[in-house]
Amino acid sequence: MKHLKRELSYHIMLLPGMIILAIFTFVPLFGLAMAFQHYIPAKGISGSDWTGLENFKFLFVLPDSKQILINTLIIALGKMILAIVIPVCFALLLNEIRIKWFKKTVQTVVYLPHFLSWVILASVLQYIFGFDGPINAIISNLGGEPIMFMASNKWFRPLMIISESWKEFGYGSIIYLAALTSIDPGLYEAAAIDGAGRWKQLLHVTLPGILPMIILMTTMSLPNILNAGFDQIYNMYNPLVYETGDILDTFVYRVGIVERQYSLATAVGLIKSVVGMVLILSANKLAGKLTDRKMF
DSSP states (O other): OHHHHHHHHHHHHHHHHHHHHIIIIIGGGGGGGGGGEEOOTTTHHHHSEEOTTHHHHHHHHOTTHHHHHHHHHHHHHHHHHHHHHHHHHHHHHHHTOOOHHHHHHHHHHHHGGGGSOHHHHHHHHHHHTSTTSHHHHHHHHTTOOOOOGGGOTTTHHHHHHHHHHHHHHHHHTHHHHHHHHTSOHHHHHHHHHTTOOHHHHIIIIIHHHHHHHHHHHHHHHGGGGGOOOHHHHHHHOOGGGHHHHOOHHHHHHIIIIISOOHHHHHHHHHHHHHHHHHHHHHHHHHHHHHHSOOOO
16 A cells, blocks of 8 residues: 555556557557458448458458568568668767767767658658659769659669668667667777777677677567558659559558548458567567567
8 A cells, every 4th residue: 555655646647648548549459340341431330241351361362462562571671671780880980980079960960860750851852863853963964864763663662761761770870879888998998908900899899799789679670570661651652653662551541541441451450460469579589588688
């Protein structure tokens, strides 16, 4: 009772957030029943006919379902790889800068894109990579032919992966910069006494020092294997690049909201959620084995 009285104020502070979480997260879970129905809004969930696994069977025989899954995996994997490699390299390079004002300036500049929405950045990128944009102007001046980046199935996926990495690498490097500060300076002094230069210190002291964090962040990113970035893709794709740019999230939006096939869209969302849950549990167990650190 003493503990309860002492902590009651903290629980009261958490109560509004828990209520919001319940309303917008747990209550909508009842809507998953639509995945097993021929849902008609006028009849509601209780009045719609049950179809069992028909929506799931129909999903797997759709001619576009395989390509949509491939697009999602390619874009998500590309983003995951660059989300580890580029922030680590940037953190290592930034850590070598000794001019404090320049270091802080660089940090501030590369953090800024993270705080801009894709609604804004999509317009900027569409201008830069547009047919009459500065990139094509440079290509033309060098004697090449202008490229329709936003309408090219060849260039759309690489553009999505690279632009996402450019937006997030500065913010993603924060955790690695923090990990670098935890390395014992005495290790660098010992390495210098043994004759190790800056490069060898990087290979034998710095990288091993942040390796557990790299492994942890990599395993934590595994659950995002089916999250290719709805905000970015939706704001930048068009029907000309559906072949390589249509992902699960945009497919759910188009089928569920635009075409009003609520049951099919719910089935896709349910499959994605189940796969994500399995990957989260697997990643948590893997992180515990590799780094002795778990997410929960």
